Amino acid sequence: MNDIVAAFAALHGALFENAVLPALFALGLMDFSEPAFDATEFVLIGLIQIGAVYVLLRPLEAWFPAEPWADRKAVRVDVLYTFLHRIGLVPIAVYALLRPLVDGTDEMLRALGYIPPGVEDAIPALHDSPFLTFVVYLLVLDFADYWRHRLQHRWGLWWALHSLHHSQRQLSFWADDRNHLLDDVIEGLWFSAIAFMIGVGPEQFVAAVMLIRFVESLSHGNVRFGFGRWGERLLVSPRFHRTHHAIGVGHEGRRYGCNFATLLPLWDIVFGSANFSYRGMATGITDQLGGRDYGESFLAQQWLGLKRLAGRA
Template structure:
C-alpha cells in the first residue's frame, strides 16, 4: 500500500458500514409497516409465506434444525445479492454509483465498505424486503448480516490467497474476488467501454458457474476502473468522502 490517504478514506467508510448496522436498523425500522401489511393481507384472505414452512412438506423435519434454516436463508440472500450485483454492473445509472466501489487501486480489507451511500441504500432495501418476505427471524438476520460482512472483508483483502481447485468453486476467495475488481475483466463483458464483468458472487461462486459469469483463472491483475487510467480519460472518482459521494451522483445522471 503506497497511498495511505486512500486507505484512510476506506476506513471511514468502514466506520459507517461495519457489521451492517444500517441494514439491521432498516430491518427493525420497517417492522410496524410490515406487520400492518401482513394484517391487511390476512384480512383480504391472502396467505402468508415463509421459506422454512415451504421446505417442510418436501423434507419433513429438516426446517426444525436451526443450522439448516440458517443455511437456507443464507443461500437465498446470496442468490438475491448475486442478481443485485449484476444490476449494479448492468444498469448504467447504477454502475455510476457502484463504480466508486471499484475505483480503489489498492485493495485492503477496508475496501469492502467503499460504497456510495445511495448504492448501499438500494441494496440494503432490497435485502431487507426479501428478509421480511421469506420470514427470517430477527436473530438469524443479524447473524447472516454479520457473517456476510466479515466474509466480504476477507474477500477484499490484498493477499494472494486462493482456496484451491475444489474449494475455490465453493467459497469466494480473495483471488476470485480480486478478478472482479480487476481493470476491464471485473467491469466489462464485451470489450472496452461495455458494462458487465465477471465473478459477481458474494459468498458462493456457484451462481457465477450456473449463469456463466465466473472466471477461475489463477491471476492477480491491477485493480480499478479502466476510465481512471491516464490513457483512457483519467476520470476523477474523488479523494475524500464527500467528493466521492458527489461525483457518484453526477455519474449516475450522466454528468460525472
C-alpha cells in the first residue's frame, strides 16, 4: 500500500514539475501554483479511476453483454459526462458554488457555539477504530443517498432533472455521471451536508466517494450478471441497478420505481422498494416509446432538462 502511495506521489510530483508548472510560468499564472498542485492530484486520481474502471469493466461488457448493440453511438455522450466529472470540471464548479455556503454555515454555527457532533461522539467505542468509523460513515451516507434518490423519483420537479439519468437506452459503465448539472449541485449539497453533520474528515470523504463511484460504475455496466442469491442482497449489482433503469419498471408504480440504493440493497429491502425478480434488460423511460425527446447531445440534454423543470418540454 505504501509503495502505491509513494509511486502516486512521485507521478504527481513529476507531472506537476514537468508539465503544469512550466505551463503556469509561460502563462504568467505562478500565483496559482498551490491550487494547481491540488488540481493536478485531483485530475490524476480521476484519470486513474477512469483507466481502472475501463480495464476492468470493458472486457466484462464485451464478454457478457446484457444487450448487444449495433453501434455504441448513444454511449459517447456518457463518456463526455464521465470525463467532465472525473477530471474535475463539474466537481470544481459544484465546489465553487457550495464552498461559500458551507463556509458561511460552518462559521455561523461555530459562532453560535455549535460544533457538529460526529459519529465518534455519539458512539464512543468508535474512537479506537478508524475502520469501523469509516463503515458507520458509509452506512449513514448510503442511507441518506437512498432517500435522496427516492425523492428524485417522488417529486415531479426533481424527476424533471433526474429523468435525464434514466433516459439512456444503452446503459453502460459510463452512464453513472450522466446527470443534469443542476442535479449535480443538489446532490453535492445533500451529500456534503450529511458528511458535514456526521463529521466525516477530508481523507475519509475522498475514500468514501471513490468507493461509491467504483460500485456505481460497475452497477451501470452493460453486463448480464448479478452477484447470486445472497450477494444480490448484500451489494448493489449490475442486475439490481439495471432493474432500476428498466423501462416501465424502474421509475413507475406505487413507490415511483424500485431498487434505489447506491451501495446496499438493504435499504430497498427494509423500505419495501426492492425488486430481485425482474429479468428484462431494456432500459429507458416509458414516454420515450411515445417519442418524448430527452436530447442526444450534452447541451440538448441540459437544455431540455431546464425546459422540463419549467414545464415546457
